[in-house]
Amino acid sequence: MAYTALYRVYRPQTFQDVVGQEHVTTTLRNALRENRLSHAYLFNGPRGTGKTSAAKIMAKAVNCEQPIDGEPCNQCDTCRAISNGSVTDVLEIDAASNRGVEEIRDIRDKVKFAPSDVRYKVYIIDEVHMLTTEAFNALLKTLEEPPSHVIFILATTEPHKLPATIISRCQRFDFHRIPLKVMVNLLQGICQSQGVQVEEQALQLVAKMAEGGARDALSLLDQAISYSKDEVRASDIMQITGTVAQSYFSVLARHIAENDVAEVMEQFDRVMVQGKDPEQFLHDFLYYYRDMLLLKTAPQLEEIVERTMIDEQFAEVANLYSFPALYAAIETCNQALSQLKWSTYARVLVELTLVKMCQPTANATESMGASPVNSEELTAMSNRIRVLEERLVQVMQGQVSIPGQQKAEETRKNEPRRIAAASGGSRTPLNRVREVAKAMDENLTRQVRGQWSQILTELKKIKIQYQAWLVNGQPVAAGNDAVVVTFNSAIHCDKTMEAELRSVIERVMSTVLGKPLQLLSVMEEEWQSVDQQVGQKDASDEPEEDPFLAEAIKLVGEGLVEVKD
Known part of the structure; x- marks a missing residue:
């Protein structure tokens, strides 16, 4: 028979098998045990966290002939038929490829018919956010008041794209990213059942790369098992994923702290020769500095242990960096990652970023904060501030006039009004x-x-x-x-x-x-x-009036005055 991928072999068959989602499985088991079933459920969360698996388990549980404490027995004919996909009343629909209004109308027309083989018709619509607006509108009324023999289970990774009218008609369950420790225990159990030898650090790396998704973790573990011979090692995981060892980052960060550009460039070239991706390299280096910052601010934080191996070398390098230097390094890496999306020369941009991090200006804030203040300069500055404050109080009380103030005010009064459009006036002379x-x-x-x-x-x-x-x-x-x-x-x-x-x-x-x-x-x-x-x-330009003439007019009147040249 053909080989089956690990994530398919170890797909959860009961609610108890769904790891890291106890808040969801407990609620569903209690509802099944007490027969408090809803007509519509919405499962949303990151990829590979068990949404579709929980939906299939739910379909088996509501139709199981001999349920055990809210769990499907997986032994009866109904459970086996649903697991094999041979029950026509349990339909799994991919909304990404069946997103039109016609497909939803077809569902709406068929829900009225009673199930032929089981008690409940169950419609599992995966990636439901891909449906069109017309399809959502066609689904609304049926989703709100379906027949008593129908249950809808909607699954999506992007619930914010769903209309509020759809969300309000469902019981919503948020699936969380699987914690790293839980993921490591899951991988360890699978390796034991498969008879595979694996290093502890390799499991840590696999769980870290999966970012909380069990399916991604199992796919990567499956690939690593195929790559390795006798034992899955951390170096194998790094080779497959293109990541860099933490010890390498520690050496690189030490050279950056020492502003040694030559050594930094040599270390970076050594990684590029191995075929590593520059963007992935910078992404991992950013997280290295992020873990270093968390180590210095919150040493007991659990997430640090999940991200990085806290060894002596990592702690020694962390002591070489001050907080301003770490802020600058993280900001520089973050800006470079944003620019990499639009850059054609990724390696050159990463090299430029590393050189910037080595420059003394990157630690300017640190040096400014550490420089001692001259006591004499501080005393003189305090005296000047005190004198200025006293003069300001006197000016406000009118006791002292500012030199040149009166002249400036007169100049402003006599000055013709400036053109309002001086900053953006017309081009006409x-x-x-x-x-x-x-x-x-x-x-x-x-x-x-x-x-x-x-x-x-x-x-x-x-x-x-x-x-x-x-x-x-x-x-x-x-x-x-x-x-x-x-x-x-x-x-x-x-x-x-x-x-x-x-x-x-x-x-x-x-x-x-x-x-x-x-x-x-x-x-x-x-x-x-x-x-x-x-x-x-x-x-x-008008001629000035003669003062003698004005006086004559004032004495005898304008009618008796005659002016001759």
Whole structure:
């Protein structure tokens, strides 16, 4: 017969076989024992944690002819038939490949028929989050009120993708990642039953790589058994998975702490020659520093023991790093891992990361925190702060005036108002705008304002986008062969002064007005400032009144005074 994979051979057949999910199996066994069955269940959690296995065990338990304390007997014809998949009333549906509304409608039409071989029809829908919105809608009513002989069990790794209306109709069970110690015990028992010799550290590595998933752990163990000859060793696991030994990371981290770039590059090259993946290398190195940080902050934390072997070498290297140095190393590795997703040259990026970690600047925070403070400098600084505080109190009470304050205030009062758009003003030369303001033609200005709507209409006929850029502008002055148009939006102002759009607008104005005029687009604040400056200059150009003449008018009246040159 063909070889069967370990994760299929050791698939749980009872709730007691499901490891690491006691909070789920206990609840289900009690419900079966007391006959408090729900019509719909939702099993969600990480991959390989027993969701589908628990669903099949549930299907056997509700239909078992001789259940034992909420467990299926696995001896009766019904249990054996369900295990073999020969019962048509227990259906396992993969929603990833049967995600359409037609498949769900087919289920909805068939649930009304009574089961032919067992007591309950059980529908196990795996990866249910892959169903379409229409399929979920088709499932809603049936899921809420199915016939008494039907049980739905939904399984998913991404429950957040399910509609809330589906989740609210189910009893939800969250499957957890299997703890590392539990996983090691499971692997050890399987190795003993298989007659396989395996190192303790190899089991630790397998459990670590599985990240809480029993199926992943068994698949990796199966591969390691095929690779090894007499005994599964930790080196075999590292060779298969492409990981690096912890002792290597300890040597590398020591050289980084000593800022020895040459040794670091040599150690990294030694790993790359062995065919290791740069991204996996950096991922493991990040976790090495993470474990080091946890060792220094919480030595009794159980997860440290799970992740790393706490030996003398690891503890010695940890003493070489301060907290700021560890923060910097972890942050540098994390940034590099984010960049690796988009980088073509993974090895070069990892080498650059290692060189950065060796630079003295990486430990700048540490050196700054460790440098002693000169007592004399501290005393002098304290005295200066005290004097400044006293002066500040006096200024606030009005006892002392700040030198130059009055002069600065007068300067600000006399200073003309700055243009509001100075940081983002228009590209129009303001000298040209001043010329138009000085030589403004009132008749031409009224003509432009009166025919402005016609100009916009003609511009819209050419292209509606052109009219949209100019529609917010207002003509304020015309003269000296130019028109000044003001805007409140800097984007519209700048756009209308671009060569292409500006030439089209000037051509339309020439056609409508019968006279060629240049377009000058400015911000409204700029125009107000220019207009104000021109008005002040015109007022200053008026001749000053003769004081003798003013006194004569005051004495005899303006009617009796005649001025001759």
